[in-house]
Amino acid sequence: MVNQNYLFTSESVSMGHPDKVADQISxxxxxxxxxxxxxxxxxxxTLVTTDYVCVAGEITTTAPLTRTVVxxxxxxxxxxxxxVDPxxxxxxxxxxxxxxxxxxxxDISVGVDGGGAGDQGMxxxxxxxxxxxxxxxPIFLAHRLVENHAKLRASGKLNFVRPDAKSQVTIEYKPDGTPNRIHTIVLSTQHDESVVEVKKKKKVFSDKAREEILNTLIIPTLKAERPDLVDAKTKFHFVPVGESGKKYPSDVILCHINPTGIFLE
Known part of the structure; x- marks a missing residue:
């Protein structure tokens, strides 16, 4: 048990992220x-890259899955x-x-005809x-942000964003493991050139676009779910790729669950 507040971060990718595109095709x-x-x-x-998709694998089915259908x-x-834009x-x-x-x-087919299980993991x-x-x-809010990103893009309310996006949500927890406040929100998104401006000879996301994303997407999403955890100290970062910012404190690291699925205390 830790004796001070700690941070925990989760991320979620949008439906247009290459990894998610591949998942949806499969x-x-x-x-x-x-x-x-x-x-x-x-x-x-499924493998996805610039203007190319490769679908591969082994299938046992009576479905009419021809190359034309694929x-x-x-x-x-x-x-x-x-x-849809080439x-x-x-x-x-x-x-x-x-x-x-x-x-x-x-060999695999014969081995699984009876039990139905293969070499795939759950x-x-x-x-x-x-x-x-x-x-x-953290993961719940991260999912809601990219979900609403897609809805606002489809409706035209955020008409300058493109399908590929990622969100990260950092929650500050109390020593007893209960959420204390939303510490940091990071949103990275593809966007049109129309929202790019030049500052100090560098192309950056315009202040107007940042405000629009903040007030149309981020704040409404957070307040719809946990308005009690948003405060004046909550940090918001947009398209941070390539920018060097202050790192979050890492004095205390607490794993809720590790990559192997084994729970840690």
């Missing part, structure tokens, strides 16, 4: 297979995410799609009472 392939064949076994991996599914989800280097109608899906290895997290969703507060 999920779309899986959904299609299960829709047509509930007994499908799908190990689908192409249609992939372009459909990319379009739904919001990548000038930014990735768009639904112009990207190259390579399909390397094939039937599951006979990941798990933990629940707590910090939020109604039973998720820890």
């Amino acid at each position: 999920d779309t392939i899986l959904d299609f297979c299960l829709q047509h064949d509930p007994k499908s076994r799908v190990a689908c991996e 192409d249609k599914l992939v372009r459909g989800i990319i379009r739904e995410i919001g990548y 000038t930014i280097g990735f768009a639904a109608d112009t990207c190259q799609i390579e399909c390397k899906l094939h039937s599951q290895s006979p 990941m798990f997290g933990f629940a707590c009472e910090e939020t109604k969703s039973l998720m820890p507060l």
Whole structure:
């Protein structure tokens, strides 16, 4: 048990982040297979880079998953995410799609016909009472920020942001493990050139755009969830990539859960 307040940070990526785009493409392939064949076994991996998508893996299914269908599914989800402008280097109608899906290895298939389990792992997290969703507060708020980022982009209320974004939320906790205040919010987002201005010979995010994101996205999101934890000392950082700022205190490090899934005290 620590005897002073400590900080804990979680991050979340938006639906347009390359890793999340890849996840959604794989999920779309899986959904299609299960829709047509509930007994499908799908190990689908997706790689996404500039104007290129590669879908690969081993699948056992009776679903009509042809290369044409894969192409249609992939372009459909990319379009739904919001990548429709070829000038930014990735768009639904112009990207190259390579399909390397094939039937599951006979050795693996025979081994799992009875039990149904394969060589895939199941990941798990933990629940707590910090939020109604039973998720820890930092990751809950980080998810809400990128979720609302996508909604405001789609509605046109923040028409200068693009699909790729990431949020980080740092909560200051009391020694007994209860949230004390929201310490820092970081939001990094793709954006149009229209909100870029030059200061001291450097291109920076305009003050007007910062205020718009703060007042349209961040403050409403935080106040809708935990208004009691926002105070005058809460720090807000926008598109901090390449900027060198003051590091957060690291005198006390407390792990709620480590990458292996083992709980620590």
